[in-house]
Amino acid sequence: MMSVDELGTLEALRSCRSEVIDPLIDSSGGRIVKTMGDGLLLEFSSVVVATRFAVTAQRSLVGRNSGMPSDSAIRFRIGIHIGDVIIDGDDIFGDGVNIAARVEPLASPDGVAISDDAYRQVRDRLDVEWVDGGEHQVKNLARPIHVWHWRHAATAEEAPAREPVEVGEPTKPTIAVLPFDNMSGDPDQEFFADGMTEDLITDLSKLSGMFVVSRTTSSTFRGQSVDLGEIARQLGVRYILEGSVRKAGERVRINVKLTDVEGRGHLWAERYDGTVENVFELQDDVGAKVVSALSVRLSGDEGERLQKVHTQNLEAYELYVQAKATPYPPVPDRIEAARGLFERVVEMDPLFAGGYAGLAVILGLGGLLGHGEIGATAGLATDLAERAIDVDDSFGWGHAALSLALLMQARHDNAIAATDEAIRRQPNDADAHAYRGLIVALAGDPVAGARSIMHAIRLNPRFINGPYLNLLSLTRLLAGDHVGAIDAFEENVGRKGPVGPPALAWAGGAYEGLGNHDRARALTADAVAQLPTFRLTTWNLLKLTRHSHQRERAHDLMRLAGIPE
Numbered sequence: 001m002m003s004v005d006e007l008g009t010l011e012a013l014r015s016c017r018s019e020v021i022d023p024l025i026d027s028s029g030g031r032i033v034k035t036m037g038d039g040l041l042l043e044f045s046s047v048v049v050a051t052r053f054a055v056t057a058q059r060s061l062v063g064r065n066s067g068m069p070s071d072s073a074i075r076f077r078i079g080i081h082i083g084d085v086i087i088d089g090d091d092i093f094g095d096g097v098n099i100a101a102r103v104e105p106l107a108s109p110d111g112v113a114i115s116d117d118a119y120r121q122v123r124d125r126l127d128v129e130w131v132d133g134g135e136h137q138v139k140n141l142a143r144p145i146h147v148w149h150w151r152h153a154a155t156a157e158e159a160p161a162r163e164p165v166e167v168g169e170p171t172k173p174t175i176a177v178l179p180f181d182n183m184s185g186d187p188d189q190e191f192f193a194d195g196m197t198e199d200l201i202t203d204l205s206k207l208s209g210m211f212v213v214s215r216t217t218s219s220t221f222r223g224q225s226v227d228l229g230e231i232a233r234q235l236g237v238r239y240i241l242e243g244s245v246r247k248a249g250e251r252v253r254i255n256v257k258l259t260d261v262e263g264r265g266h267l268w269a270e271r272y273d274g275t276v277e278n279v280f281e282l283q284d285d286v287g288a289k290v291v292s293a294l295s296v297r298l299s300g301d302e303g304e305r306l307q308k309v310h311t312q313n314l315e316a317y318e319l320y321v322q323a324k325a326t327p328y329p330p331v332p333d334r335i336e337a338a339r340g341l342f343e344r345v346v347e348m349d350p351l352f353a354g355g356y357a358g359l360a361v362i363l364g365l366g367g368l369l370g371h372g373e374i375g376a377t378a379g380l381a382t383d384l385a386e387r388a389i390d391v392d393d394s395f396g397w398g399h400a401a402l403s404l405a406l407l408m409q410a411r412h413d414n415a416i417a418a419t420d421e422a423i424r425r426q427p428n429d430a431d432a433h434a435y436r437g438l439i440v441a442l443a444g445d446p447v448a449g450a451r452s453i454m455h456a457i458r459l460n461p462r463f464i465n466g467p468y469l470n471l472l473s474l475t476r477l478l479a480g481d482h483v484g485a486i487d488a489f490e491e492n493v494g495r496k497g498p499v500g501p502p503a504l505a506w507a508g509g510a511y512e513g514l515g516n517h518d519r520a521r522a523l524t525a526d527a528v529a530q531l532p533t534f535r536l537t538t539w540n541l542l543k544l545t546r547h548s549h550q551r552e553r554a555h556d557l558m559r560l561a562g563i564p565e
Contacts, residue, residue: 016074020060028053029484033092046487047082047118048125054078054112062110062152079104081115084236094236102138106147116146174237176213177201179222181244191318193245198321205428212428214460232261250276311352320345320354353395356388364404371538378408396426403435412443430460438471444547446478470503477506478550485510501527501534509557524562535564
């Protein structure tokens with residue numbers, strides 16, 4: 001078509017984009033990662049959303065093309081895969097992207113091809129008829145790809161496969177630190193081993209030149225006999241750091257091994273012997289060796305921050321690690337238990353910022369999820385977060401804690417700036433990205449907020465007891481994407497994540513927005529049964545939505561769904 005009428009073809013392609021494809025991407029909550037000639041690399045919050053978009057787009061395009069001469073109608077193939085991806089700025093890389101690029105040319109014109117992984121998740125959730133396309137051996141992948149096809153009834157035809165568009169390789173070293181084994185034979189030393197893992201991940205997370213998977217996700221492999229290659233595939237990483245610790249009295253032995261899973265074997269393995277007093281220095285040495293082995297280029301003050309020891313009190317640090325894991329799922333009893341642990345951390349080491357930051361976060365979670373006046377809570381949370389920053393400005397979680405305190409005061413712009421400070425200090429802190437997503441959404445840009453939350457999910461993909469999917473559901477509801485809000489909620493339910501009254505309320509509102517009144521009322525009835533005092537007009541999180549049209553739209557949907565005014 002370009003050889004016959006270059007300008008006319010370009011204009012036709014632009015019309016397809018502006019009239020059909022781009023509006024559907026926006027309404028589905030997706031994003032265009034990049035354009036590649038006449039192709040697009042797209043990213044969505046879930047495979048269900050992506051597949052619904054693909055089928056709707058193809059139906060719309062076929063309808064648009066009806067009546068056109070066959071040699072002037074622009075037709076697309078769409079390929080879909082679900083998998084972990086690696087973030088580098090606004091771009092994404094990794095095996096998941098490569099597979100999607102290989103699936104796309106296997107689709108028929110006007111059709112959709114999906115990988116077997118994607119098919120298993122959508123086959124019972126969408127009213128779409130799939131045809132088994134069998135296995136295909138494709139370029140640069142060791143194993144065949146099994147695909148399934150949807151073809152538009154009006155244009156169903158077979159088409160020869162063409163060479164797929166090439167996509168880039170990851171530009172950052174990607175690493176997961178597996179839980180260190182406790183070799184002491186004493187169950188009480190588990191928190192010592194957890195602290196070792198947490199601190200290494202925290203240090204490596206300070207580096208902008210690395211993609212580091214969260215401890216909450218990597219800890220799901222504790223005690224499992226799983227092949228390192230399989231772990232790397234599931235987490236979307238190339239390098240695995242594993243080790244063990246043995247603590248006997250005042251003596252400590254650390255064994256560490258760094259593996260390149262893509263075939264180069266062990267990069268290095270080393271044993272460290274020392275005392276409890278210098279255990280943090282030993283950890284710093286391990287972190288420096290990882291950076292050296294991966295040839296990570298440090299920028300700005302990252303070298304200095306990598307060597308920063310946030311506390312010399314080992315018992316306080318072990319308690320801090322325990323406290324961080326305690327409030328999930330975030331029900332009142334667990335939040336209160338975490339608060340007590342953080343108070344003990346402060347008592348044990350008043351010069352460790354982690355205790356103050358933890359208390360500020362606990363107050364922030366309680367204030368945002370709760371009802372009634374939050375002025376005093378916000379003030380106390382601000383004081384604690386600022387105390388954490390005063391004690392140790394390099395401790396990223398202090399700035400993240402401050403963002404929640406500022407949000408409680410409806411100081412959205414200041415809160416976003418605080419999350420940016422947290423992310424600058426720890427670029428791989430999943431919580432900081434999640435907080436930023438919530439704040440940006442409440443400040444008036446729920447689509448951008450959802451992107452930050454999706455980044456948090458990529459950093460911590462197995463945090464099934466965390467709030468990320470619930471936050472994603474809220475941002476989708478604020479954006480008017482009711483399908484996306486429901487997808488995030490139902491995925492959380494399927495993963496047995498926390499589903500309290502707030503999550504039930506905005507999922508009920510989303511179902512109401514789609515006209516599914518029975519499902520909406522069932523969810524809101526559950527919310528009221530869990531918390532009989534739940535009211536829309538006193539709900540702090542809803543009141544902190546900056547723009548009245550977004551707040552009122554969400555409020556009205558939840559009210560119509562059955563949440564008491």
